[in-house]
Amino acid sequence: MDPVLLKLAVGGLAVLGCIGLFFGVGLALAAHKFAVKSNPMVEEVLEVLAGAQ
Amino acid sequence: MLTVATARRNALYCVAAFFMLSLVLGCGKEYRFIKAASFKGPRGISITFAGPVDEKWAKDQANYSINEKTDPDIYLRIAAISLRPDRLSVTITLEEDINQKATHTLAIKGIVSEGRNMGSAIVDVKKFYLGYLLSILMGAMIINNFVFTKYLGLCVFFGTSQKKSTAIGMGITFTIVMVASAMMSWFLYQFVLKPFRLDFLQIVVFIGLVSLSVQAVDTILRKVNPVLFKAFGVYLVLVIANCIIIAVPLILADNEYNAIESLMLALGAGLGFLIALFLMSSVRERIELADVPPTFKGLPIAFILGGLFALSFMGFSGMSLF
Structure with missing residues (x-):
């Protein structure tokens, strides 16, 4: 395979991987910081209730 | 701590x-040594330098090359070059009239000032800037309204235009997310994708960025303003499924817009969608009360309405503001 293309592919994977990791960590931190306490019972009740929608 | x-x-x-x-x-x-470059008259381009340039260099036509930014292989022919007596400004006159709506690229080779070589420069020449920005904004908002002239984002458009309140909520959320994601994708395209020659991946990256910004707005809004979050409800997530929000970054990348132009286009697209939703919802609220034949009730009549709106928006087509 052409080494230029190979370099492009590997470079692309690395760059996009870094961007993805960066934003992923950012989102995770944001979710942690802006976490909203929700009542766990709400989900339990929803689980029990019937409802296709 | x-x-x-x-x-x-x-x-x-x-x-x-x-x-x-x-x-x-x-x-x-x-480039630093060039203070300003602008169109002057129908055929002229004037360049202002930061210091006096040498007359012999300035008068040499081979030192300048001008082309429309979209056609880099067609050079415009230069008829004459004049230098102001204070040697700070050069006016290039071309053989033919300039299409001033297009951005022109002006390459200047080896500027010589007071016997010193100041290097080469490539500058973009554009029409009056504020007016140009306003024309991008109005163009995206009304003249080339994404919904009524390009038929993009129809799913969300028809889905959320039943009531005025939801239409306005959706429009505002959409504008916010649009601006955020367009600016991010502009930044990423200019400073990451282009330097690494990954521009063929733009669609994948832009889709990721859109979902990222939607998720971020969702997370932050949930905590910061729960009332607004409740009001937006499902529409916030629906923004991901909108075509306009992916079309705008692609247009930005295609046209090589800079930051402010990108902001204007994104804002225009968002506000245009808001206008479209508002108009449509006001009419659909009235249609509820009208006597529509049963075959056309609901979505079919809404599509006909959308068509009528598109027809009336055709009246704006081809307008140019400045």
Whole structure:
């Protein structure tokens, strides 16, 4: 395979991987910081209730 | 504990400052020695230098090459070059009239000032800037309204235009997310994808960025303003499924817009969608009360309405503001 293309592919994977990791960590931190306490019972009740929608 | 918090805040400020700085730098890609370049009359381009340039260099036509930015292989022919007596400004006259709506690229070779070589420069020449920005904004908002002239984003358009209140909520959320994701994708395209020659991946990256910004707005809004979050409801997530929000970054990348132009296009697209939703919802609220034949009830009549709106928006087509 052409080494230029190979370099492009590997470079692309690395760059996009870094961007993805960066934003992923950012989102995770944001979710942690802006976490909203929700009542766990709400989900339990929803689980029990019937409802296709 | 306190120091950790301040350090973290400082780091956040640093990142924000860096982001703003790179945006500002990205706007002014002009070469330092050239202070201004603008169209002058129907055939002229005037360049203002920061210092006096040598007459012999300035009068040499081989030192300048001008082309429309979209046609880099067609050079415009230069008829004459005149230098102002103070040697700070050069006016290039072309053989034919310039299409002033298009951005022109002007390459200047080896500027000589007071016997010193100041290097080469490539500048973009554009029409009066504020007017140009306004024409991008109005163009995206009304003249080339994404919904009524390009038929993009129809699913969300028909889905959320039943009531005025939801239409306005959707329009505002959409505008916010649009601006955020368009600016991010502009930044990423200009400073990451282009330098690494990954522009063929733009669609994948832009889709990721859109979902990222929607998720971020969702997370932050849930905590910061729960009332607004409740009001937006499902529409916030629906923004992901909108075509306009992916079309705008692609248009930005295609046209090589700079930061402010991108902002204007994104804002125009968002506000245009808001206008479209508002108009449609006002009519659909009235249609509810009208006597529509049973076959046309609901979505079919809405599509006919959309067609009528598109027809009336055709009246704006081809308009140019400045």
